[in-house]
Amino acid sequence: xxxxxxxxxxxxxxxxxxKGVNFVGLRDAGDPVESAQRYSEGGADExxxxxITASHEERRNLFDLVDRAASTIAVPLTVxxxxxxxxxxxxxxxAGADKVSINSAAVADPSFVGEMAEAYGSQxxxxxxxxxxxxxxxxxxxxxxxxxxxxxxxxxxxxxxQVADLGAGEILLTSMDRxxxxxxxxxxxxxxxxxxxxxxxxxxxxxxxxxxxYEGLASAGADAALAASIFHDGHYTVAEVKRYLLGQGVCxxxxxxD
Amino acid sequence: MTTGRVAIVDLGLxxxxxxxxxxxxxxxxxxxxxxxxxxxxxxxxxxxGQGAFKECSHALAGEVGEAVRAWIDxxxxxxxxxxGMQALFESSEEAPGEPGLxxxxxxxxxxxxxLRDESGVRLKVPxxxxxxxxxxxxxxxxxxxxxxxxxxxxxxxxxALVVATTDYGGRFCSAIARDNVLACxxxxxxxxxxxxxxxxxxxxxxxxx
Numbered sequence: 093x094x095x096x097x098x099x100x101x102x103x104x105x106x107x108x109x110x111k112g113v114n115f116v117g118l119r120d121a122g123d124p125v126e127s128a129q130r131y132s133e134g135g136a137d138e139x140x141x142x143x144i145t146a147s148h149e150e151r152r153n154l155f156d157l158v159d160r161a162a163s164t165i166a167v168p169l170t171v172x173x174x175x176x177x178x179x180x181x182x183x184x185x186x187a188g189a190d191k192v193s194i195n196s197a198a199v200a201d202p203s204f205v206g207e208m209a210e211a212y213g214s215q216x217x218x219x220x221x222x223x224x225x226x227x228x229x230x231x232x233x234x235x236x237x238x239x240x241x242x243x244x245x246x247x248x249x250x251x252x253x254q255v256a257d258l259g260a261g262e263i264l265l266t267s268m269d270r271x272x273x274x275x276x277x278x279x280x281x282x283x284x285x286x287x288x289x290x291x292x293x294x295x296x297x298x299x300x301x302x303x304x305x306y307e308g309l310a311s312a313g314a315d316a317a318l319a320a321s322i323f324h325d326g327h328y329t330v331a332e333v334k335r336y337l338l339g340q341g342v343c344x345x346x347x348x349x350d
Numbered sequence: 351m352t353t354g355r356v357a358i359v360d361l362g363l364x365x366x367x368x369x370x371x372x373x374x375x376x377x378x379x380x381x382x383x384x385x386x387x388x389x390x391x392x393x394x395x396x397x398x399g400q401g402a403f404k405e406c407s408h409a410l411a412g413e414v415g416e417a418v419r420a421w422i423d424x425x426x427x428x429x430x431x432x433x434g435m436q437a438l439f440e441s442s443e444e445a446p447g448e449p450g451l452x453x454x455x456x457x458x459x460x461x462x463x464x465l466r467d468e469s470g471v472r473l474k475v476p477x478x479x480x481x482x483x484x485x486x487x488x489x490x491x492x493x494x495x496x497x498x499x500x501x502x503x504x505x506x507x508x509x510a511l512v513v514a515t516t517d518y519g520g521r522f523c524s525a526i527a528r529d530n531v532l533a534c535x536x537x538x539x540x541x542x543x544x545x546x547x548x549x550x551x552x553x554x555x556x557x558x559x
Contacts, residue, residue, distance in 0.1 A: 093467070093517055095480040095495065132542060137480055163371045166542050168497060188367045190540065213364075213401060215476055215499045261476065292474055315479070345480040345495040348543050 095345045096309045096337070097137035097316035098330055099170075099294065100323045102127055105144050107153030111324060125161045131323065132165045134330040135347035139165060140193075140264075140318060143173035144239070155187045162188020172220055172264070181208050185216060193218040193264055196237040199244050199251075202258060209259030217262075218294075219255040223248035223281055224268035233281055240268050248281070249288050256289040263289060264318065267297040274300025274321070282312035294318050302328065302336040309342055354393025356380040356553070359418065359434070361409035364400035369431065372539035376549045386417035394553065395421050398539075399433020403458065403502070404445035406433050415451060422453055422531055429552050430533030435526065436504055438533060444502050453531070456506035465519035473519045476501040481536075483524050485514035489532060489551040490525055494544040496536035498524075503535055 103110040108122045120126055128139045141161070143154045151174070158171055171184050172193025181192045192212075198205045198219050209217045222240050223233040233248035252263055265285050267278035277295045286293045295314035299305055305317045322328050331347035338344060356373055358366055360382040373380040373396070380396070383389055397418065399406060410418065422428055430438055439450045442458035450458070465473040480495045490513065503522040506512060514525035514534070525534040532552060538545035 093481065094473070094477065097479055162368055163374075166372060166375070166540065166545060168540050185365050186367070188365070188371070190368070215400075215478060262478070290472075290474055292478055315474070 093343050095137070095343050096314075097294075098135070098305070098333055098337075098344065099138045099140050099316055099318040100128075100131045100136050100330065101140040101142055101296070101318050101320045102324075103142050103144055103320065104154065104157065106150040107157040110144060111321075124157055125164050127324075128161050128165050128169075131330055132167045135334055135345070136167060136330045137345060138168045138170060138316070140170040140172065142193075143171065145174060155183055158184060158187040158189050170218060170264075172218065178204075178208065178211070181212065181217075185212060191216050191218050191262070193220045195220040195222065198255060198260075199235060199237050199246065202254060205255050205258040205260055209261065214259050214261035214291075217260050218264050219260040219262075220264040220266065221248060221252060221255075221285075222266045222268050223278075225278075225281075231280065231284065233284075236268055240271075249284050252285045252289050252293075256291045260291060262292045262294060262315075264294045264296060265314075270298025271296075272321075273298050276300065276304035277308040277312060277314070277317075279307055279312040282308060282314050286313040286315075292316065302333060305333055306337060306340050306342065309337070310340065355391070356394045356396060357389045357392035358382045359389060359395065359397040359414065360384045361397075361399075361401075361406060361414065363402075363405050363409060363433075364398075366398055369396065369398040369539045372545065372549055373553075376546060376553055378553055384414050386413050386420075389414075389417045390421060390424075394427045394429070396429045396431070396552075397434030397437065398431045399435070399437065401433060402444060403433065403436060403442040403450075404448050406437050407442075407445060407448035407450060410437060410451060411449075419451060419453070425530050427552065428531045428533075430531070431537060431539070432500060432535060435533035435535055436502060438526075438531070439504055439506070442502060454506055454511060454526070454528070455508065456504060456511075458502045458504050460502050461519065461522075467519060477518050480541075481516050481518065481524075483514040483516050483536070484521075485525065487513035487525065487527055489527070489548055490514050490534070491544060491547065495541070496524075496534075496538065496544055496548075497540040498536045500535060 292315035295308040516524040
């Protein structure tokens with residue numbers, strides 16, 4: 093049976109972790125590769141780097157970082173943030189990313205998704221959707237781009253279906269309402285997208301407790317749970333999350349030390 | 351460990367970075383090449399695979415394919431990964447009419463569009479993520495979890511080739527072995543410690559052959 097995946101996400105800028113990772117004994121809390129390695133050793137099923145670099149010069153650091161990470165960790169690596177054109181996708185995959193996540197560029201030109209899936213295979217192309225509830229309208233979310241600053245007016249569910257049709261291999265779904273709140277995933281949104289598309293959905297935004305991870309996977313039906321701060325702050329290890337999920341009857345790949 | 355020289359077949363179809371790195375981590379110094387001379391002078395041959403069967407079939411139509419065939423005939427250790435497993439068979443539903451290497455009789459089929467688990471829940475295709483194998487073969491670990499990314503799977507005519515199976519809406523063949531040939535549908539290079547051990551066994555004393 094296919095396991096639900098647990099994916100720690102690291103925000104990086106200029107090749108460094110933006111928010112320090114609170115691991116005991118980490119030599120360099122700012123080095124994404126060292127953190128990624130710790131997470132993969134602890135049972136992470138995949139690692140995601142989200143690059144929030146603004147300048148073109150700093151992008152070079154990202155490619156170096158991806159190259160180092162791919163040489164070090166032996167689990168799949170997804171890289172997103174600032175992916176605008178084919179060259180970006182090509183360079184990231186060439187540097188060793190297994191999947192590249194596309195957000196604003198997909199909204200700006202949906203055919204970009206299809207072209208990249210055609211060129212590199214659907215398995216390599218993730219579309220990241222940042223969705224926010226429309227106030228006072230039940231069950232409606234719109235897609236935001238540019239780091240959550242711009243409301244595109246696109247219906248999030250319809251957009252999810254569209255990118256799946258275009259050839260995206262996976263959807264990384266972030267609730268803008270929940271991101272950073274520690275109130276848990278937006279389960280209604282997640283369930284709506286899971287039911288709408290035939291491709292895997294990664295839930296993101298809002299995890300604060302073990303129960304939240306369970307709800308995202310079991311109640312909302314997400315294929316994978318992405319989380320950042322609960323891991324970085326040292327609240328929980330990946331192994332603790334997995335042991336909890338196993339105890340709740342969720343199929344996950346057990347931490348190897350077990 | 352006597353790793354010898356490891357050659358990785360580069361069909362120009364995708365990123366071989368992670369496969370090469372995984373072999374480096376296991377202590378080998380792999381060479382990536384499409385040059386038959388280079389490939390045939392190695393001690394171990396690895397054919398990874400990402401991409402589509404059609405392009406793979408075309409890439410193997412010439413001298414590289416002949417080199418792989420000659421290699422397998424020579425009795426030296428071969429490891430096929432994903433498409434490098436599928437290419438050993440005669441044909442694939444992914445590209446009707448395009449031949450595989452035909453080392454073994456059999457074909458490659460797509461998961462059903464209406465694939466469901468035991469409780470009737472619809473399963474997604476591609477099959478992406480970590481899944482378990484059942485195996486009694488010494489290179490693989492029964493019950494271990496490996497990373498899969500694929501929509502197609504091998505159906506050997508000779509069932510005795512199958513040395514591991516995995517459940518995804520029913521059991522499919524996730525690894526084969528015969529003499530010097532070993533091949534798996536999953537990606538050892540992405541499968542953490544379990545994958546590293548597969549590579550280690552392949553680089554080891556070849557007691558599996």
